[in-house]
Amino acid sequence: MDFQIGSRLRELRNNKKLSIAELSKISDVSTGLISQIERDLVVPSVVSLWRLANALDTNINYFFEEQQQEDGVLIRRGDHKIIVTHRNNSFYKLLSPTRAGHLLDMTEVRLKSGCAYEKETLCHSGEECGYVLKGTLTVHLNGNEYVLYEGDSIYFNSSLPHKYINNSEEECISIWAMTPPFF
Incomplete structure (x- = not known):
């Protein structure tokens, strides 16, 4: 697209x-x-x-806006928006509706081996909660490093400097909730 x-x-x-x-x-x-x-x-x-x-x-x-034909409540499999970055090494599938006025973003993040979403840490208002479905994810948070494995979750204030990286040999798939909406 x-x-x-x-x-x-x-x-x-x-x-x-x-x-x-x-x-x-x-x-x-x-x-x-x-x-x-x-x-x-x-x-x-x-x-x-x-x-x-x-x-x-x-x-x-x-x-990424386009004409939406649904009512903004249900997104069917195959209809989610996907944002591809870093030379096809990271994928963001938007699980929540992208209409204005919502208070929460839900995103599936796929990072290939060795990929980070950004070189530098990021700070912004809000809160985040992530859950690892597959693989291993390293979260750099406020000067600390947390390694999350399948089934692990993390929750933090987004105003703390943070970034995610996949230091493992396999793709990492995680689900993230962010407020206020990032996307």
Whole structure:
């Protein structure tokens, strides 16, 4: 599915009357990366996209919106939105509806071996709870490292610096609940 992230980013930035340099400053995303995203030369990480969305007073879903034909209550197998990043090494399946006004995001995260969702830690408002369905997931949280195995869960305040990485040899599949909505 072609979401045209670059053109949507450029249109929203122009509507807000921001230069690339101004957007870079308020989003903490480099001017070079913003330019590459707008020209569809790269697919941004989920965190970079989240930073841009926050700076532009929207959410990640803005870049992936399409006409929804369901009532926003039920999402059937095969109809979930999937965000692919990091050269097809991480996949985010949105399990909750992406309509405006909801208070919670549910996401299935698949990380291939050696993949992290972002190089640097992230801090934002809210709370997160993750549950590992398959594989092993290392969570860097506030200077500590937690290794989660199948069946383990973790809960934390999202304002603490955090990131996830799959240091194992197999794919890791986990389910995450986040509030306020990240996507």
